[in-house]
Amino acid sequence: MTNPILASYVVPVHPHPLLVPEQNEGWQRLRDAFDEARDHIKECGADLIIIYSTTWPSIIGHQIQADPNPTWTLVDQDFHDLGSMDYSFRIDAEFAEAWNQANHARGLQSRTVAYNGFPIDVGSVVALKLLNPDNAIPAVIVSSNVYANRAETTVLAKSCLDVLQSTGKKAVAVTAMSMSNRMFTEFIEASDDKIHSLKDDEWNRKVLEFLEEGRLEDVAQLSRTIHQQIRVQKVVTFKPMWWLSAMNDNRNDLTGRVLAYEALHGAGGAVVHLDPTSNGMGDKEYDEDDVEVYHGERNVLDAESVDESQASDSVNEHGPALWEPAEGKDAVNTDSAPKPVGLYPHARRVGDLLYLSGVGPRQPGTNAIPGGAIRDGDGNPLEYDIKAQTRAVVENIARILEEAGSSMEKVVDVTSFLVDMDRDFAGYNEVWAETLGHYGPTRTTLAIRALPTPIAVEMKVIAKI
């Protein structure tokens, strides 16, 4: 499969190159570099510009802008005296929604935002206004989650690639970020701007040297070190390179070019172009996990409620005994899917096809049922949320597929079992449309009397590998 990223850019976040390039020669050189990038982007044939912005922090997972035409006037919190930034962007809301769903399928917490007046961040505004001034190419913007680690940020890129693959779109990937981000804490004359310290400058140059050699994954792997060395702690963690590298299949042999590197009120601002053409240099030393699905702490609320109010959600108290997945030739088993309730594997390979055992919503490890069990230990019916259950089924399916080297878009046929067709079909169908239905497999839905555990939905999946 060819990677759908036609070009990647690193661009600075402060508004000086947009608003007042004439006040400082360095700011003007950054502006010229932006303009050069703009011309290249226009010619490269991209269907989409995707921006990962470090000046858009989020707390509840990642947020993706999905207002088709966000329009407002932005004023920078610090540099308000440089002027106002009117914006009116063209956002690919459909892509944003699909990315959001793909995030869920890969275990990430995320949501789209589409609200009049939503404050689009300065990094995104500067990038889009300068790189795509006439909105010739629709854009997508994603936030930088303050709690996200490498795994989460990497998976965020992979779910974005999922959608690019399934839609056949080609994209330009942009990270809006500072290099060193230490600014002068005093007001300075424009003409006096320089990188805050020699140490910051040296590190910036080292990082840019790597990028110029196309060694994106090396920079990604050095992210924590770079953060320690040249970032003001706690402001914005240096994590965009995790995303950008994963967007480029974690490659180290891109063709890189630094178009400009200058100071912005002391911070390091660089415009860098990374072309996917191989520079023919050696491969990476890849020494971190290549994460496919996010399994980290992401559900503080649910984890708590399992311990307390909803103990009956855990089926091993009342339900059938849990088994270790059956081993055997061609079997595919994973710790990240719920334990079987009998002697069978999670999936089995036959040629280039993969047959999954029936998958329910139980959570690997805790056995909790998202959305709640349908009955308690004594058989009394309980309220439950079919949408949450269905979503959890899809997430479990995604994990088993990943383990087998397959993925959601390769699903061929699904048989779904509902214990209460009248009550649950609509909710199940809605989640289906947002997730698996999006990739177009055939489907059959059956009503059945019961499932072995107190769940309302199970799916049987056949996929290509």
Next chain:
Amino acid sequence: MIGRTMAKGSIVAGCLAPHPPHLVYAENPPQNEPTSEGGWEQLRWGYERLRESLSKIDHDVLVILSPHWQTYVGTHFLGLPHFEGLSVDPIFPNLFRYSYDLNIDVELSKAIHDKAADAGLAVKMMENPDFRVDYGTITTGHMVNPAFDKPLVVISSNRSRHYYSVEVMQEMMMELGRVTRDAILESGKKAVVLASNSLSHRHFTTESDVPEDMSKEHITSHAMHLWDMRIIEYMRTGQAQRIIDEMPEFTEQAIAESDGGGLTWLLSTLTVPSYPAILHGYGTIIGTGNAIVEWPCYAHEEV
């Protein structure tokens, strides 16, 4: 001025008045677009008690320091007489889309600004009419005075703590507090000073489907609870100096929003009070600890 003395200004009350947009959302005021089924009542009742208390104290102006107007280059002051617009919370846009309309006491803002400049702090007046007022200011402003019929002074939160340390932040905020106090006393006005920040500040990383589902609301960890109670106890027993002393540990260990300087500044404007504060309410919001506290200066200081 011979033959006439201007009335001496005073700080009539100092308040810790946190700004989670959830509280405005839960009240369903006409200015906010999303609607809720309530929630976070403990805190909202606390704000009700604070409003009741402030309604009995004559005051002309509210002076707010909000951690959500974050400035890295100096401390800034809203410098135009009027701001209106729509404030959408970038993190909880589902909860907070609020049409604001508020007035600024530019004269007092400028007076604090000038005194801060004289004291060697980096300061700037914000005079761009397109500027969007931060949602922390608006939330605190709304919860304290929903009619917005008193002018505000709005001070940005300088993020010096990120650049240096909590100690440096405190030095700056103690100084800013002193000049804020001096400027208020010289102005002849009666002011309520408000630090708009929560206490422990570790959020949940997920939100329940119904954000106001109170069965999901609790402090993120026992350690956070202990820190919040410790700080509240110092407030209730008139030991503000101990809060200043323990601020570095509190800020680190409770990831406290007091890292924005608001609490230190507030205590400094009150000359680090040794009289007890009134706790109007405490509660958690998506796991963070929030206290509504009033130092009734009018009863303890020579006005």
